[in-house]
Amino acid sequence: MDVNHQIVESEDPKSGEETNVPPPFATASLSLSLSTILPSHFFVQPKTPPSFSSLPKVKIPTQASSLAHLSLSTASSPSPSKLSFKSTISANPLHNPLSLGPHRPLDPSNGAVIRRASIVWFRNDLRVHDNECLNSAHNESMSVLPVYCFDPRDYGKSSSGFDKTGPYRATFLIESVSNLRKNLQARGSDLVVRIGKPETVLVELAKTIGADAVYAHREVSHDEVKAEERIEAAMKEENVELKYFWGSTLYHVDDLPFKLEDMPTNYGGFREKVHKLEIRKTIEALDQLKGIPSRGDVEPGDIPSLMDLGLNPSATMSQDGKSAANSSMVGGETEALQRLRKFAAECEAQPHKGFKDGKQDSIYGANFSCKISPWLAMGCLSPRTMFDELKKTASRMVSASSSQNNGGSGVSNNGTNWLMFELLWRDFFRFITKKYSSAKKQLEGAPATACTGALA
Incomplete structure (x- = not known):
């Protein structure tokens, strides 16, 4: 110039x-x-x-x-033509040495926007299969930092004097988090583990790595919704985007044929409205994930023990010093997938269990359930993954039945049909809980069925 x-x-x-x-x-x-x-x-x-x-x-x-810094102002000029241009050059974020702190992308709704660094906040979704949150962060970021927080507020005694989280559940959770770390490491990533309040831990990590966004799955209970509100307030102050996903039910909340506030409060009405809905396809696990951000040199941290969480390890031990819990109840996605395949194989081998004359005949006795509920509750396994595996089994069973019965459907008597109804019940409980658990609404008036304790 x-x-x-x-x-x-x-x-x-x-x-x-x-x-x-x-x-x-x-x-x-x-x-x-x-x-x-x-x-x-x-x-x-x-x-x-x-x-x-x-x-x-x-x-x-x-x-x-x-020419490193030129100064242009709008001072009056005697020239009739004004020099005016606006530049948004920086096609590659790596070429921009500025903005080292967290910032929002120009268009957060545009999936093509590549973020410099993102955080994936794991909650009740301790898996790499069918995890839209993890896959989206991978596709939209140059580096991804997976994080799990052991929130101290989830432990200790409740107002009634009971453990908020018992030693058996805590043990199962620790095993699930440990398995998630192994699965992430096998894909070129890692899991950062901290004991602390998520709204504090995530903000500190976002500042350290210069994160543009935090990816997380929404939850349904009152305490979990309150936790989301605290995270939203903290991230808003740091100008970091918070992106939510839905992945805890068989049917996606966005696919429901009604608004959540208009959801039927009885199972029959809910089932009638959703039985024709199409279930979304599962999301394949990525073979390779983006590496963790190099900036900040974040330490992964140790996975806590029961004592670290304020729990007594001896409570899970029998008099001979061995674990009193069922040793086969090992937490984690790897165990969950193995159990699912085993259960599907058993259903295929015993095709006559299920519904007969409109009555369920397989929920009693030693094998009264699929025994996969703990892994579903922790999100080590998604309902859609379970549905896909059972659908494959049912298809093989229907095909075999058709060949034997000259075209009979074989659907009503297959060994997996009853479980599909149980998954639908689980959806009903989670959606009705979400309906009444908004932090802005009073819980009075919520029906007695508003709980998340339904087992598949």
Whole structure:
């Protein structure tokens, strides 16, 4: 640009004093390397207009010679044509050395926006299969930091004097988190584990790595909704986007044929409205995940023990010092998938269990359930993954039945049909809980069925 764009100082021939002459053009300030992004004619020295040919000598500030910082203002110019341009150059975020702190993308709704770094906040979704939250963060970010927080508020005694989280459930959770870390490490990532309030831990990590967004699955209970509100308030102050997903039910909340506040409060009405809905396809687990951010050098942290959580390990031990819990109840996605395949194989081998004459005959006895509920509750397994596996089994059973019965459907008697009704019941309980658990609503008036304790 013309060096005359700077303030011109001249001497009045009559007074002998120095006076300031208004600049002939507007001045600019760009924190960019102009030579790499502007056409060459922007750097050609323009000819001095005739009206300023008689101006005295100009004193040029040393900063102007580097072209690193030019200053443009909207000061009046005698030229009839105004120089005005707006630049959003920086096609590759790696080329932009500025904005080291967290910031929101230009268009958060645009999936094509590539974020510098994102955080995936794991909650009751301790899996890599059918995890839209994890996959979206991977696709939209250059680096991803998976995080799990052991919230101290989930432990200790309740107002009634009972453990908020018992030692058996805590043990199962610790095993599930440990397995999630292994599965992430096998895909080139890792899991950061902390004991602390999520609204504090996540904000600190976001500042450390310069995160643009936090990805998380929504939950349904009152305490979990309150936790989401605290996270939203904390991230808003740091200008970090919070992206929510839904992945805890068979039917997606966005696919329901009614608004959640208009949901039927009885199971029959709910089932009638959703029985024709299409179930979304499961999301395949990625073979390779984006690495964790290099900035900040975040330590993964140790997975806590029961004592670290304020629980007594001896409560899970029998008198001989061995675990009193069923040793086969091992938490984690790996165990969940193995159990699901085993259960599906058993159903295929015993096709006559299920519904007969409208009555369920397989919920009593030693094998009264699929025994996969704990893994569903922790999110080690998604309902859609379970549905897909059972659907494959049912298809094989129907095919075999059709060949034997000359075209009979075989659907009503297959060994998995009853379980599909149980998954639908589970959906009903979670949706009705979500309906009445908004932090802005009073829980009075919620029906007795508003709980998440339904087992598949």
